[in-house]
Amino acid sequence: MAKTTRVHNLAKELGVKSKAIVEKCQAEGLDIKNHMSTISVGLAATIREWFSEGEHTTTVEHAGRVDLKEVRVEKPKAAPPVTEPEVVAEPEKPTETETAPEEAAPTEEAPAEPEAAPTAEEVEEPDQAEEAPAEPTETEPAPAAEAPAEPKAEEKPAPEKKAPKKPKIKMHEPPKPEPVKPAGPMLSKPKPAKLSGPRVIRVEKPEPERKRRRKPGRPSKPRYDQPVTEPLMPSQPQPVKGKKSKKRGKGTPAETPEEQMRRKKQKRMRARDMADRQARLAAASGAGSRVKPSRKIETRKKTEEERQAERPDHATVSEPITVKDLSAAIAVKTGDVIAKLMAQGVMATANQTISTEVAQLVSMDFGTELSVERKHSAQELIEKQFEEREKKNVTRRPPVVTMLGHVDHGKTSLLDKIRSTSVASGEAGGITQHIGASQIVWNGKKITFLDTPGHEAFTAMRARGANMTDIVVLVVAADDGLMPQTIEAIHHAKAADVEIIVALNKIDLPGTDVNKVYGQLAEHGLTPAEWSGDTEVVKTSAISGEGIEDLIEHLDIIAELKDYQADNKIPATGWVIESKMSHGQGPVATLLVKEGQLKKGDVVLAGNGYGRVRTLKDSYGKNIKVATPSYAVEVSGLSEVPTAGDRFFCLEDINQAKNAAEQNLELEREKTLSQRSQVTLDNLFTQIEAGNIKELNLILKADVQGSVDVLIKYLSELSTDEVKINILHAAVGGITEGDVVLAEASEAIIIGFNVVADEKTRSIAESKGVDIRLYSIIYRITEDLKDAMVGMLEPEYEEKVLGTLIVRDTFRHSRIGTIAGCFVKSGVITKNSKVRLIRNNIVIRDKCSIDSLKHFRDDVREVKAGLECGVKIANFDDVKVDDVLESFEVVEVKREL
Ligand SMILES: Nc1nc2c(ncn2[C@@H]2O[C@H](COP(=O)(O)OP(=O)(O)OP(=O)(O)O)[C@@H](O)[C@H]2O)c(=O)[nH]1
Numbered sequence: 045m046a047k048t049t050r051v052h053n054l055a056k057e058l059g060v061k062s063k064a065i066v067e068k069c070q071a072e073g074l075d076i077k078n079h080m081s082t083i084s085v086g087l088a089a090t091i092r093e094w095f096s097e098g099e100h101t102t103t104v105e106h107a108g109r110v111d112l113k114e115v116r117v118e119k120p121k122a123a124p125p126v127t128e129p130e131v132v133a134e135p136e137k138p139t140e141t142e143t144a145p146e147e148a149a150p151t152e153e154a155p156a157e158p159e160a161a162p163t164a165e166e167v168e169e170p171d172q173a174e175e176a177p178a179e180p181t182e183t184e185p186a187p188a189a190e191a192p193a194e195p196k197a198e199e200k201p202a203p204e205k206k207a208p209k210k211p212k213i214k215m216h217e218p219p220k221p222e223p224v225k226p227a228g229p230m231l232s233k234p235k236p237a238k239l240s241g242p243r244v245i246r247v248e249k250p251e252p253e254r255k256r257r258r259k260p261g262r263p264s265k266p267r268y269d270q271p272v273t274e275p276l277m278p279s280q281p282q283p284v285k286g287k288k289s290k291k292r293g294k295g296t297p298a299e300t301p302e303e304q305m306r307r308k309k310q311k312r313m314r315a316r317d318m319a320d321r322q323a324r325l326a327a328a329s330g331a332g333s334r335v336k337p338s339r340k341i342e343t344r345k346k347t348e349e350e351r352q353a354e355r356p357d358h359a360t361v362s363e364p365i366t367v368k369d370l371s372a373a374i375a376v377k378t379g380d381v382i383a384k385l386m387a388q389g390v391m392a393t394a395n396q397t398i399s400t401e402v403a404q405l406v407s408m409d410f411g412t413e414l415s416v417e418r419k420h421s422a423q424e425l426i427e428k429q430f431e432e433r434e435k436k437n438v439t440r441r442p443p444v445v446t447m448l449g450h451v452d453h454g455k456t457s458l459l460d461k462i463r464s465t466s467v468a469s470g471e472a473g474g475i476t477q478h479i480g481a482s483q484i485v486w487n488g489k490k491i492t493f494l495d496t497p498g499h500e501a502f503t504a505m506r507a508r509g510a511n512m513t514d515i516v517v518l519v520v521a522a523d524d525g526l527m528p529q530t531i532e533a534i535h536h537a538k539a540a541d542v543e544i545i546v547a548l549n550k551i552d553l554p555g556t557d558v559n560k561v562y563g564q565l566a567e568h569g570l571t572p573a574e575w576s577g578d579t580e581v582v583k584t585s586a587i588s589g590e591g592i593e594d595l596i597e598h599l600d601i602i603a604e605l606k607d608y609q610a611d612n613k614i615p616a617t618g619w620v621i622e623s624k625m626s627h628g629q630g631p632v633a634t635l636l637v638k639e640g641q642l643k644k645g646d647v648v649l650a651g652n653g654y655g656r657v658r659t660l661k662d663s664y665g666k667n668i669k670v671a672t673p674s675y676a677v678e679v680s681g682l683s684e685v686p687t688a689g690d691r692f693f694c695l696e697d698i699n700q701a702k703n704a705a706e707q708n709l710e711l712e713r714e715k716t717l718s719q720r721s722q723v724t725l726d727n728l729f730t731q732i733e734a735g736n737i738k739e740l741n742l743i744l745k746a747d748v749q750g751s752v753d754v755l756i757k758y759l760s761e762l763s764t765d766e767v768k769i770n771i772l773h774a775a776v777g778g779i780t781e782g783d784v785v786l787a788e789a790s791e792a793i794i795i796g797f798n799v800v801a802d803e804k805t806r807s808i809a810e811s812k813g814v815d816i817r818l819y820s821i822i823y824r825i826t827e828d829l830k831d832a833m834v835g836m837l838e839p840e841y842e843e844k845v846l847g848t849l850i851v852r853d854t855f856r857h858s859r860i861g862t863i864a865g866c867f868v869k870s871g872v873i874t875k876n877s878k879v880r881l882i883r884n885n886i887v888i889r890d891k892c893s894i895d896s897l898k899h900f901r902d903d904v905r906e907v908k909a910g911l912e913c914g915v916k917i918a919n920f921d922d923v924k925v926d927d928v929l930e931s932f933e934v935v936e937v938k939r940e941l
Pocket residue numbers: 449450451452453454455456457458468474475476497498499549550551552553584585586587588
């Protein structure tokens with residue numbers, strides 16, 4: 045690096061006044077303020093030239109001479125001539141300068157030849173042009189712009205070029221009679237240091253460039269080193285900030301096209317960097333960024349707006365839909381989606397699945413229309429594969445007939461008569477409890493019968509049965525006529541688009557009014573053929589056997605007309621009619637073959653179950669080898685008990701069956717989870733608002749009948765125009781599992797007044813999401829319900845049960861009172877916990893403090909499950925053996941409305 049000196053040191057060296065140097069420098073436009081200012085080596089060399097006597101020999105310096113007489117200090121002896129050490133010091137650094145002393149000789153010796161001054165074009169290097177300020181130089185005769193490392197310039201004798209316009213020096217005019225002497229052969233005074241000045245000038249050239257960058261708006265001062273390419277005084281107006289960049293952008297005339305390209309490229313890259321940075325800041329939403337607060341807010345706002353704009357109008361997701369999937373599809377934060385779901389009364393975490401309907405509702409709230417693509421399960425793919433199979437052996441198959449009708453109208457008896465068995469007499473309670481199936485052969489033709497239960501509770505199964513069937517025999521007792529379930533059966537049969545034939549049963553009974561029944565049938569779209577309608581009505585008697593053959597004949601005629609067909613050679617498929625877990629055989633299923641053949645040893649997929657067919661039995665319990673279309677067979681060998689109505693498939697690969705069965709199980713579980721959205725007091729208001737609830741179902745359990753009656757009265761009065769209070773069940777006693785099941789099925793809330801739910805019931809309720817509310821003050825129940833219905837349920841405290849204790853013995857102490865000797869059945873009891881005393885599921889005493897808790901003789905803080913302890917309930921002594929103590933703590937609950 046260049047060594048520097050100070051003005052006063054240099055003045056001392058030259059024997060001149062510091063002030064003279066300062067003034068001279070300032071006159072030349074240099075930034076030298078006072079005698080303490082630092083001077084670079086190059087400048088020092090220049091100054092030495094200025095203050096030398098007639099040895100102004102450099103090729104680049106054209107500043108006015110200094111009148112040394114004026115500026116010399118009083119004691120000339122103190123001013124030594126230019127010293128050698130200075131000269132030696134300079135060449136220490138760059139290698140170029142090392143050669144300077146040697147190269148100086150020819151330069152010094154060379155006579156100054158102004159004509160020989162090279163033009164700017166000749167001497168300018170491209171690099172220099174780029175680094176140099178943008179002031180134009182083309183019109184100026186360039187001073188010797190020799191680079192230190194440029195041998196070409198050094199070889200040439202340094203010509204004295206034309207001096208550019210010189211700045212006016214205020215201090216003094218150069219003496220007229222003494223024109224500038226060209227550097228002459230002054231061998232007697234060899235001062236090589238003088239020549240090193242201009243060389244060093246080139247080395248330090250980048251410095252002024254840096255300064256200019258720092259203060260781009262300021263007019264640039266002429267630099268001492270500027271003669272390299274331009275005169276010291278600017279010949280043009282000073283560039284201002286904007287102009288400068290513009291100028292640079294266009295490129296100086298000295299710039300080559302490559303340089304211009306390079307500069308443009310750099311500019312583009314800088315712009316891209318800035319854009320990237322802005323993007324990163326925006327993506328980080330300002331968090332952790334070093335952006336100024338004002339700008340941060342601006343960025344965040346912009347981001348939110350952008351998000352709004354980025355939300356798609358339409359999105360597509362595949363089932364099953366998790367909250368995460370939905371948020372990704374509609375470009376909304378998962379937290380926001382969860383909040384929206386909560387507002388709709390659906391509690392779900394990011395990874396939980398939600399129903400399609402709920403997902404679409406949420407999407408609409410965010411302004412996105414959601415399409416849901418059904419993801420094809422393995423079973424669906426198998427189904428498709430089966431449907432596309434080539435059928436080469438299509439033949440007629442027996443019709444599948446289902447007996448439908450009202451309870452006790454004689455379905456089973458009729459079927460029994462048909463197949464000449466005695467199934468009806470063997471049934472428990474006289475009610476058909478499950479779907480049975482049988483096949484009869486009549487005149488060499490087969491007919492398959494499905495016997496469906498007629499009870500209301502089995503409506504769903506009956507509906508499934510109707511879908512499997514070809515012909516429905518609507519059994520109507522002639523004495524009863526059409527009953528509610530008969531009408532329902534008609535609707536099911538019509539919806540399934542199957543043939544309907546009416547068996548007007550019990551025709552043997554006296555006093556039956558056939559025309560009345562005909563009229564009823566006609567009312568429901570089944571006008572009898574006798575009345576010129578399309579419906580065949582066969583008068584039958586399961587007792588006398590009247591009309592049985594006629595009925596079978598009619599069935600056969602319909603089958604012939606419809607020509608039911610199937611391929612009986614391909615792998616079988618069909619439905620599960622019924623299933624059970626057999627003690628000896630494991631899962632057993634009754635399958636109705638729709639198509640193909642089912643053999644012993646076949647791999648079967650049926651709902652969640654799969655396996656090889658171990659046994660194959662017909663409806664009479666006889667082992668058979670193969671079942672063909674319309675056959676109902678009982679199979680064993682499945683891994684799980686399938687559900688009635690499940691489709692079954694015969695597959696070649698047991699692994700395929702296994703995978704599909706496992707997937708079915710998983711899908712079923714997800715479906716159950718996504719469908720569950722129990723009503724609770726917390727989400728009641730939102731459910732009401734969302735229109736999900738029009739009736740609030742309640743189950744009331746209380747300690748005494750009086751409480752039940754009062755509660756029914758008070759709670760019924762809470763009904764409003766929006767919500768009707770519907771008390772499903774009200775009874776005396778503790779809350780049972782049955783109450784929870786009923787509450788789950790009917791979306792009800794359980795209210796317990798002075799009663800509790802036992803541990804098992806509580807855990808079932810928790811798993812099913814059933815809300816159980818326990819109270820000991822009636823008005824609190826009404827208040828809570830009222831508040832919940834208007835969405836004003838206050839955050840409050842909830843009791844968290846810690847443990848359950850059984851009182852095994854009691855000890856009377858004259859001073860303390862009755863101590864309950866307890867066994868901690870579950871959980872824990874702590875000294876600080878509250879207890880309630882329960883006798884026969886009725887709360888006898890609630891929220892009691894504990895006076896003392898002992899384990900043997902020791903006072904303890906807590907006693908855990910499996911240990912015994914002594915509990916003294918504060919201010920209460922009526923403790924009895926077998927009482928239950930429930931320990932609990934009161935915790936604050938934040939409601940999420
Ligand atoms: N007199 C007379 N009684 C009949 C006739 N058919 C059935 N019954 C009687 O009606 C009662 C009910 O018969 P079921 O065959 O069990 O009737 P269901 O429709 O199968 O009844 P669920 O299985 O409960 O749906 C029995 O006592 C039968 O003996 C009939 O044609 N004439």
